Amino acid sequence: MKKYVFAETFYFTDGEKGPGYLEITEGKFGSFTSEKPSAGDIIDYSGKRIAPGLVDTHIHGYKGHDVMDNDLGGLNVIAEGILSCGVTSFLPTTLTASTEQLDAVCAMIGENITSIRGAKIQGIFLEGPFFSEKYKGAQNPKYMGDPSIEKLAKWQKLARGNVKKIALAPERAGTLDFIDYATEHNIRTAIAHTEATYEQCKEAVEHGANIFVHTYNGMRGLHHREPGVVGAAITLKNVFDELICDGHHVHPVSTQVVMDGHGRDKTVLVTDCMRGGGLGEGESMLGEFPVLIKDGAARLVSDDSLAGSVLELIQAVQNVVSWGIATPAEAIKMASFIPAQSVGIDGVCGQIAKGHAADFIVLNENLELEETYLDGKIAYMKYK
Numbered sequence: 001m002k003k004y005v006f007a008e009t010f011y012f013t014d015g016e017k018g019p020g021y022l023e024i025t026e027g028k029f030g031s032f033t034s035e036k037p038s039a040g041d042i043i044d045y046s047g048k049r050i051a052p053g054l055v056d057t058h059i060h061g062y063k064g065h066d067v068m069d070n071d072l073g074g075l076n077v078i079a080e081g082i083l084s085c086g087v088t089s090f091l092p093t094t095l096t097a098s099t100e101q102l103d104a105v106c107a108m109i110g111e112n113i114t115s116i117r118g119a120k121i122q123g124i125f126l127e128g129p130f131f132s133e134k135y136k137g138a139q140n141p142k143y144m145g146d147p148s149i150e151k152l153a154k155w156q157k158l159a160r161g162n163v164k165k166i167a168l169a170p171e172r173a174g175t176l177d178f179i180d181y182a183t184e185h186n187i188r189t190a191i192a193h194t195e196a197t198y199e200q201c202k203e204a205v206e207h208g209a210n211i212f213v214h215t216y217n218g219m220r221g222l223h224h225r226e227p228g229v230v231g232a233a234i235t236l237k238n239v240f241d242e243l244i245c246d247g248h249h250v251h252p253v254s255t256q257v258v259m260d261g262h263g264r265d266k267t268v269l270v271t272d273c274m275r276g277g278g279l280g281e282g283e284s285m286l287g288e289f290p291v292l293i294k295d296g297a298a299r300l301v302s303d304d305s306l307a308g309s310v311l312e313l314i315q316a317v318q319n320v321v322s323w324g325i326a327t328p329a330e331a332i333k334m335a336s337f338i339p340a341q342s343v344g345i346d347g348v349c350g351q352i353a354k355g356h357a358a359d360f361i362v363l364n365e366n367l368e369l370e371e372t373y374l375d376g377k378i379a380y381m382k383y384k
Contacts, residue, residue: 002030002040003376007362009049011332013351022050024358027375031354045362051332053088053359053372054313055350057165057268057339058125058213058242060093060286061275067092068287070105072112079118081278083372083380085271085312088359089122089340089349091164093272095287096128096139099151103158110160118379120359122345123164126155127213130168130178131193137218138286138300138307139193147178156185163187164343167213169194170204183208188343190242193218194229201232205239211342214272215241215258216250217306234261240342242270245319246311248297252323259325268342269316269335274298274308314361314369321367328367 004021010032021037023030036042060067063081065074075092082090094105106124113121130148133141147168156163166182167190168175179189191201192213197220201209212219212233219229233241234257241258243250249272259267271277276284276293284291286308290301293310300307317335320326326334340350349359358376361369372380 002037004037004040004042005045005050005360006042007045007048007050010352011049011051011329013333013337013353016329022352024376027358027377029352029354029356029358032352047365048370049328049363049365049367050352051086051361051363052336052350052352053119053361053374054086054317054332054335055122055339055345056082056085056087056090056271056273056313057343058093058127058270059087059090059273060095060308062273062277064275064279066275066286067109068095068097068101068105070101070108072108075109075112076117079116079121082119082313083374084278084369084382086314086317086361086369086372087119088361088372088374089120089345091123091125091343092121093125093127096131096143097287098143102126102129102155106155106159106163110158110162113160113162120349120374121162122340122349123162123343124159126163126166127192128167130172130175132169132171132195134195135169135193135218135220137193138289138291138305140288146173147175149178149181152178152182152187156187164345165190165211167192167211170196170200170209175204176207179204179207179209186344191219191229191232195220196229198227198229198232201229202236205232205236210238211240211242211268213242214244214249214270216254217244234258240266240268240338242268244272244309244311245269245316246296246309247319249306249309252325255320255323256325264326264330264334265338267334268339269313269320269331270339271311271313271316272308273311277310277312279310314367318367331367
């Protein structure tokens with residue numbers, strides 16, 4: 001039997017609709033109507049808002065576990081845990097590490113991708129290891145080197161075709177040939193942890209690079225005589241800019257500069273969340289480095305630099321709205337459809353669209369998460 005979700009507001013890719021009724025049949029979205037259906041069960045969310053499940057395309061861990069642990073049980077904890085953050089699809093994200101460790105992680109995810117409980121794994125994001133030591137951030141420079149097509153091909157084979165995105169520094173030798181190869185094999189190339197010039201970024205984009213990773217962070221900044229990576233991120237067309245909107249990584253005004261200058265339809269909200277997410281303050285680890293989580297930020301014990309985040313994606317949505325730089329509809333789209341679009345998975349997630357899996361979230365008027373649905377069934381409830 002068909003069932004319908006009634007709510008005051010629904011967030012579609014082309015704007016808000018409602019009040020109305022959203023059909024769900026066999027775990028998939030159906031049609032939307034403002035008229036009450038004559039038959040079928042109705043789930044009443046009067047006064048609530050329905051949004052597509054959020055899509056986190058850059059997340060390392062949650063609830064004490066990290067993708068680099070190479071542990072299937074831990075990956076399940078992450079996937080189940082981030083349902084409470086409004087996330088229904090994600091790209092488990094690696095760190096710069098040894099080739100052997102990355103081999104193992106790619107193989108583990110590739111072998112188990114369809115059996116994971118919780119938020120759906122839509123692919124893998126390899127953050128590194130082809131970075132610049134100068135802008136290493138919380139990544140280990142001893143594993144950094146020039147891009148290797150051979151390594152990428154092996155990782156993709158081990159991952160059973162599930163590598164969706166890989167980040168690199170454009171100034172490294174062999175970058176353009178690497179980007180050409182990745183693009184030909186439907187892997188998005190992202191620019192990150194780099195001291196590249198504007199021209200080097202421009203050339204990389206012309207070859208197919210299409211994402212700037214955590215814009216402003218881990219990259220050459222904007223200068224009036226050398227626009228740098230930030231200048232490229234804001235001005236180059238047909239690229240997406242990630243932003244970590246936790247209030248620590250990027251000032252709200254700088255966030256607005258990207259959104260206004262580059263466009264909210266090309267801005268991707270990500271968390272870059274590490275294993276300490278969801279655990280509160282205390283000691284943690286990011287890869288091989290000790291981290292202290294305090295006042296909503298994760299920082300390396302060694303030099304107090306930011307080490308990923310403990311941001312939850314629904315909080316990023318709330319933040320950009322409370323900062324007055326995005327409407328609720330814009331914020332939700334930047335955390336769902338736009339990230340999915342950036343890595344080519346918008347055909348399976350990130351939007352309320354007929355035929356798509358009925359993955360959605362229920363929000364109150366303050367954009368606080370109350371429930372998360374997967375395939376038309378409740379997978380998380382804030383109030384049990």
